[in-house]
Amino acid sequence: MKVDLGTFQERLRQRGLKLTKPRRLVAGKLLSTGGHVAADDLIELLRRDGTPVGRATVYRTLAILRGSGLFDEHDFGSGHKVYERALGRPHHDHLFCVSCGAVIEFREPRIERLQDEVTRRHHFTAMYHSHKIFGYCRRCQSKAPQRVERHA
Amino acid sequence: MKVDLGTFQERLRQRGLKLTKPRRLVAGKLLSTGGHVAADDLIELLRRDGTPVGRATVYRTLAILRGSGLFDEHDFGSGHKVYERALGRPHHDHLFCVSCGAVIEFREPRIERLQDEVTRRHHFTAMYHSHKIFGYCRRCQSKAPQRVERHA
């Protein structure tokens, strides 16, 4: 499934919203950037492009993109939320390097299956989940303290 | 393993810190409350007890308790962090009801094992993880929208 501005327009229509220039700019930049981008990054990037968008508008647009299921929002505890394209991409979870901030995606269907089992066991209806593993990535091994895994 | 103020004192000593009255009050209240408590809850509870502790001190004490491995910190996306006793309790992860805010703990060693496999695969050294499933608890089923699981 191709995810582009056309898809965005379509989703906006479904909600009776307008496709404005600022919204096109935010969505476009988000799509072209890929990766895990924060609101401030977007504001800065758009400003540098000579097409500044007000911070309120950026936040409001991100809320729409998230609410439409086009983008996922993640909080890696860095004090700000980051966004990544969701539609048209397979689901995955993340490893986060506490040393360099690298975000590594992983897919493990067996974990997903066990999750279903857990929710069933608790008569719980899952809507979404967040599974993050924090530690040291391959390149930051040397900075890791000599300790075993602690859970949180 | 019994976790009490004595353990706290011991951990403080190890770091060259003092066991002061405010710290005893915060740790004591946290231990007696159980559950998942936020900084503001503590401040309010202590104030009501007639033993108020400054907000800065509460936050600073929570940081120590967390850093000493006595308490875990969780963010369920409610805008504030919550704390729960960690030492002397088995590790677990959480289901969070987006309707009533209920926090349900679950243990699933098979998921933990698969996690290890994932980190090994990526040459990643895990320090801790956060696995949360959001949705509707048994009692809030009726409020759940008719939709399949969405991931985030």
Next chain:
DNA sequence: ATAGATGCAAACACTTTGCATGGAC
């Protein structure tokens, strides 16, 4: 005695909101 702790208020960082103006439909 002295290094560390307290508590107030001010500072912070991220995000949201009120409101007058502007633009999509």
Next chain:
DNA sequence: GTCCATGCAAAGTGTTTGCATCTAT
């Protein structure tokens, strides 16, 4: 023309920090 969107600045929220005072050791 109507209703929604924008953008500024101000407000909000949870948390952290500077600093003079106090206290456990």
